[in-house]
Amino acid sequence: MPKNALYAQSGGVTAVINASAWGVIEAVRGHPAHFGSCLAARNGLLGVLGEELLDLEEEDPLTLAALRHTPGGAFGSCRYDLGTLEEHRAQYERLVEVFHAHDIGYFFYNGGGGSMDTAHKVAQIGREMGYPITSVGVPKTIDNDLGCTDTSPGFGSAAKFIATVVREASLDVESAHTSSTQVFIMEVMGRHAGWLAAAAALAQEYDGRPPMLILFPEVPFDQAAFLHQLQMAIDTHGYCVVVASEGLKTPDGSLFAVAETSDVYAHIQLGGVAPRLAELIRQEAGYKLHWSVVDYVQRAARHLASRVDVEQAYAVGRAAVEGVVAGEHSFMPVIRRDSSRPYRWSVDHAPLDRVASIERGLPTRFISPDGYGITAACRAYLRPLIEGEDFPPFEGGLPCYPRLRGVLRPQRCPPMSFSDL
Amino acid sequence: MPKNALYAQSGGVTAVINASAWGVIEAVRGHPAHFGSCLAARNGLLGVLGEELLDLEEEDPLTLAALRHTPGGAFGSCRYDLGTLEEHRAQYERLVEVFHAHDIGYFFYNGGGGSMDTAHKVAQIGREMGYPITSVGVPKTIDNDLGCTDTSPGFGSAAKFIATVVREASLDVESAHTSSTQVFIMEVMGRHAGWLAAAAALAQEYDGRPPMLILFPEVPFDQAAFLHQLQMAIDTHGYCVVVASEGLKTPDGSLFAVAETSDVYAHIQLGGVAPRLAELIRQEAGYKLHWSVVDYVQRAARHLASRVDVEQAYAVGRAAVEGVVAGEHSFMPVIRRDSSRPYRWSVDHAPLDRVASIERGLPTRFISPDGYGITAACRAYLRPLIEGEDFPPFEGGLPCYPRLRGVLRPQRCPPMSFSDL
Numbered sequence: 001m002p003k004n005a006l007y008a009q010s011g012g013v014t015a016v017i018n019a020s021a022w023g024v025i026e027a028v029r030g031h032p033a034h035f036g037s038c039l040a041a042r043n044g045l046l047g048v049l050g051e052e053l054l055d056l057e058e059e060d061p062l063t064l065a066a067l068r069h070t071p072g073g074a075f076g077s078c079r080y081d082l083g084t085l086e087e088h089r090a091q092y093e094r095l096v097e098v099f100h101a102h103d104i105g106y107f108f109y110n111g112g113g114g115s116m117d118t119a120h121k122v123a124q125i126g127r128e129m130g131y132p133i134t135s136v137g138v139p140k141t142i143d144n145d146l147g148c149t150d151t152s153p154g155f156g157s158a159a160k161f162i163a164t165v166v167r168e169a170s171l172d173v174e175s176a177h178t179s180s181t182q183v184f185i186m187e188v189m190g191r192h193a194g195w196l197a198a199a200a201a202l203a204q205e206y207d208g209r210p211p212m213l214i215l216f217p218e219v220p221f222d223q224a225a226f227l228h229q230l231q232m233a234i235d236t237h238g239y240c241v242v243v244a245s246e247g248l249k250t251p252d253g254s255l256f257a258v259a260e261t262s263d264v265y266a267h268i269q270l271g272g273v274a275p276r277l278a279e280l281i282r283q284e285a286g287y288k289l290h291w292s293v294v295d296y297v298q299r300a301a302r303h304l305a306s307r308v309d310v311e312q313a314y315a316v317g318r319a320a321v322e323g324v325v326a327g328e329h330s331f332m333p334v335i336r337r338d339s340s341r342p343y344r345w346s347v348d349h350a351p352l353d354r355v356a357s358i359e360r361g362l363p364t365r366f367i368s369p370d371g372y373g374i375t376a377a378c379r380a381y382l383r384p385l386i387e388g389e390d391f392p393p394f395e396g397g398l399p400c401y402p403r404l405r406g407v408l409r410p411q412r413c414p415p416m417s418f419s420d421l
Numbered sequence: 422m423p424k425n426a427l428y429a430q431s432g433g434v435t436a437v438i439n440a441s442a443w444g445v446i447e448a449v450r451g452h453p454a455h456f457g458s459c460l461a462a463r464n465g466l467l468g469v470l471g472e473e474l475l476d477l478e479e480e481d482p483l484t485l486a487a488l489r490h491t492p493g494g495a496f497g498s499c500r501y502d503l504g505t506l507e508e509h510r511a512q513y514e515r516l517v518e519v520f521h522a523h524d525i526g527y528f529f530y531n532g533g534g535g536s537m538d539t540a541h542k543v544a545q546i547g548r549e550m551g552y553p554i555t556s557v558g559v560p561k562t563i564d565n566d567l568g569c570t571d572t573s574p575g576f577g578s579a580a581k582f583i584a585t586v587v588r589e590a591s592l593d594v595e596s597a598h599t600s601s602t603q604v605f606i607m608e609v610m611g612r613h614a615g616w617l618a619a620a621a622a623l624a625q626e627y628d629g630r631p632p633m634l635i636l637f638p639e640v641p642f643d644q645a646a647f648l649h650q651l652q653m654a655i656d657t658h659g660y661c662v663v664v665a666s667e668g669l670k671t672p673d674g675s676l677f678a679v680a681e682t683s684d685v686y687a688h689i690q691l692g693g694v695a696p697r698l699a700e701l702i703r704q705e706a707g708y709k710l711h712w713s714v715v716d717y718v719q720r721a722a723r724h725l726a727s728r729v730d731v732e733q734a735y736a737v738g739r740a741a742v743e744g745v746v747a748g749e750h751s752f753m754p755v756i757r758r759d760s761s762r763p764y765r766w767s768v769d770h771a772p773l774d775r776v777a778s779i780e781r782g783l784p785t786r787f788i789s790p791d792g793y794g795i796t797a798a799c800r801a802y803l804r805p806l807i808e809g810e811d812f813p814p815f816e817g818g819l820p821c822y823p824r825l826r827g828v829l830r831p832q833r834c835p836p837m838s839f840s841d842l
Contacts, residue, residue, distance in 0.1 A: 009596070011597075012593075012597070012601075013593055013596045013597065015589075043597070043599050043600070046599060046600060070592070071589050071592055071593065072589070072591075072592025072593045072595060072596045073592075073593075073596030073597065074596075076595075076596055076597070076599070077596045077597040077601075078597060078599065078600040078601070079597065079600045079601050080600055160818055160819070163818075163819055164724050164819055164820060165718045165721070165722065165724075167819060167820070167822065168436075168492050168493070168718070168721035168722055168723055168724065168820070168822075169716075169717040169718050169721045170493075171491070171492050171493025171494075171721060171822060172433075172434055172492065172493045172494075172717045172720065172721040173717065174493060174497075175430070175434045175493045175494030175495075175497055175498045176432075176433070176434065176464070176494065176497070176498040176499060176500065178464050178467060178497070178499060179464070179467060179499040179500045179501055180433075180498075180499070180500050181717075184717060186718075202818075202819065203819070205824075272696060274714075275693060275696060290716050290717055291714070291716060292714055292715055292716035292717060292718050293695075293712070293713055293714050294713055294715060294718060295590075295711050295712060295713035296590040296593045296594065296605060296711055296713060297586045297589070297590050297607075297713050297715060299593065300586070300589035300590045300592060300593040301586065301589055302589055303585050303586075303589065303725055304724055304725070306818060383817060383818070386817075386818035386819070387817065387818045388818065389812075389815055389818075391810075391812070394810055396804060396807075396808065397581055397584075397623075397727060397804070397807035397808045397809065397810075398581070398584055398585055398588060398623065398624070398807070399585060399588070399589070401588065401589075401592060403626075
């Protein structure tokens, strides 16, 4: 009797993570000799520990297929750090208990770097605890900072949205700069890596077009130099569009703006770079300005997904399953770039432990010498990732994102309290 | 010899104001017996006073036709308040000088309430100064606060964008609320009227779906009541999505958040309601939260325009010209709703002086009794306005917004300094 497969989502979700889910589900169902049912955990690893497992047989097939165009995490996601086996053995025992009760032999964990570490730890259960489980990672992150892969599903769509709205808002600012707003600041996500900030440069039709200044986390913020650049841009164009990463740092390495400091991964919640820059510019230079913080909007904007990104998200989901069928384990499917012009890509595999240990920043050679823009090499890298549209169906003027019924399988394990773990 | 027509844009631009421009230009060109050339002022009234008039014969016809799908103000806009004829006669004399030098007999001013007042003042030139000029307004505003019209071009597209991204971001928040963000606040524009905030409610699939709480400028902000409602929403749903208008007011009538106070119309520049609400919630309730201020992005988002809105923007441009051909003057074309289900509309006319004197807030009967949502009547009003998509062409993954060449006609008047006016 083939074992069941369990799919779960983790970390900050993206506009296309559900396309990966659909890739996994569809591929699992395509191999009935290899897999039993395909289940999904509610809220990622929390749902596994809490034995909240969704029975996907109860879902309308059309709703499942619509996962391909539905943003957010349809099964629920979580931020939960699985401790080490040595120090948190109870967590692992609970996982084995739940896996065993539901005859789960395959675990597909869809997330970013931290989640790949979790998937790697789950893979240890087989070796260390004698319960046979094949654990595989499925990549996602809008930050594009996952190692071993040319890009991460979720990034291309966020990049496309950012470049689009920067282009649009810039036309707005340009329209009335002679008598109204002269400086527009847009803050984008990207905790440690400037990939999303870099993507804003794709809005430029040619040199000198907005955004004029990009502030990367990789380039320490020099206030005097920035104000000088701003002045020069306004002298030249009459206005200035600035894109700033939430991860912008001061020369001493601390964050330019910090909102809050609590998070299980010890991540610092950022936000507020744009209003702080606005305050600085207002005080030091006195320009009339507007600022925008798009926040979750940029990572949820499925209405403007990149077709390439959707296809890659779906492909890594499928590839995770196909790799397992081919006998592999403890890997994450990665995107390999075979050619930039024309853009050609394929799916390769990387070992989970290697992926989990790498965080990929924007390389120096992708940042222009003045530190406020991107190089031709960066542009050549980014451009294919936002290619193509994949509009969701619309109904009544709004995108149609059907919801799963979310039927839980009957619980078979004793109830558990998280405080016991 | 027919006189030339002059088109100009004013105030905050929208995703579809250029569709109105194209409506005017195309219609003027369709009546060669009535009009000479169609010119456009650079930067609205400032360009008229400064004699910066664009020769549209120099533009590629394809670029002109692309105005239909290009956001921002392609000719440049302005915030400039024309004084009264009694007190600022020099301004009016300069207008006559420029009109006369370029044989302009028709003035089409595309803007909001303040601009309709300007168009009305320009219309006085004929009566008071003996220079024959027909002045007509063309409506636009994302705020939807223009009087005498069922809706204003620009609103429907901003409303559609807001409802879409609130729906998308809400799916994101919902995904991980058990272990991450519980409160998401999105700030929307709407200086004095809650129309755009109300539009966010269209994101709701049915009762109880996000956004759970909407904060209107029309409803004084009661901190304790709000925190109570927030708590109830989190108790019920586990998370809460809040949409707040930039024009939110405290019970004493002052603005909840004020950024700056300089503007020629004496408008107060708003912004920062979301981070201030976030700070309040953090201090008083301690929830983990995220906030977003989309700012200009919402009014420039042509990539997601409402088809109805684009058609209406184009139609009011055409109707302004057709009305003139039929012998009318000093009017603004307005949208009349002939039926809500099915939605049917037509274009009517309203006198400029009446339009300029009315500012239309969200009626009380459109706000739900608890003050945090909209009524069925409001939903029935809003729904048709976001109907249909009208995606711009994309190239290389981004919307294609061609630029005008912007060739100025040779100046024929003596140079002028604004300080003389």
